[in-house]
Amino acid sequence: MRVPGRVWIPLALLASLIAGTIADRPEPSPAIQIGGYRVLSADFHLHSGLWSGGTLTPWGLVLEAERQGLDVIALTAHNETADARVARAFSRIAGGPVVLIGEEVTSATQDLIAIHIDSTISPKLSLPDQIEEVHRQGGLAIAAHPVGRDRTQYADVLQAIDGAEVCHPAQWERDDWAADLEQFKASTPAMPIGSSDFHFMGHPGSCRTFVFARDATEPAVMVALREHHTVVYLPNGHVYGDPELVKLADAAGLQQRAQAYTRARGSLLDWVSRVLALLALFGIAASLRSPASRRVPAGLEFPLP
Secondary structure, eight states: OOOOTTTHHHHHHHHHHHHHHHHOOOOOOOOEEETTEEEEEEEEEEOOSSSSSOSSOHHHHHHHHHHTTOSEEEEEEETOOHHHHHHHHHHHHHTOOEEEEEEEEEOSSOEEEEESOSSOOOTTSOHHHHHHHHHHTTOEEEEOSOOHHHHHHGGGOTTTOSEEEEEOGGGGTOHHHHHHHHHHHHTOOSEEEEOOOBSSSSOTTSSOEEEEESSSSHHHHHHHHHTTOEEEEOTTSOEEEOHHHHHHHHHTTHHHHHHHHHHOOOOHHHHHHHHHHHHHHHHHHHHHHSGGGGSOOTTOOOOOO
């Protein structure tokens, strides 16, 4: 019996699913209790794939965040909050991480991360008005990747913002980003924030914020953030946060843990799964373009008039 030439396509997809399923195991993430605090790993800048230019669904992003050992995440789609609401509902059902409703307010002049908000913030508002609206809703305003044009726009609101991203994956590749982020943080009393700005490259939590809270609940997280109880480690070894909290973080080995996150590139099974999936997708695309795939099956031809 002749074996169809493209039988490898479903086999590659099946192998990809098997490899990905085996590799998709949450990293062991024991609760860290130190100095009366519950230390939580957080990422406050994530994009999913419904309307936000990401590659994972909101529920898929929740599962991936759990796999990366994140206790708290904020989904921050561009100028909408629907993704975050879906993710929060799913995470509550599945017993996943705390999900904050967030938005990346993407304006013509700068971007602003808003977390713990009730409704969408209009990008048509001025930056001071955006921040005021975030606060009116009980949320927090974080300067998103304040480099270049974004850094310039934030010059007049340095006292009004609640947080500033000092760790962003782009700084691993661009030294100017690393310097700009650190210089910006030195200009504002805002709490330090580490965020992955995940869309499709890297992984959630590659840059993360360690939050020193009383427990792993949304109210406790928000209290901790308002009190600036955050510590962020940079790839270059620099650390930001309250000196007393930094001492606790160092004692708990969080610097080594943070460096492990920034160096993580996926296991062998992760890459096997990705490569097989790509091969299968190329095979499907090639088969769709093949003349044979467009041939009308025998018996279904219709005579021309």
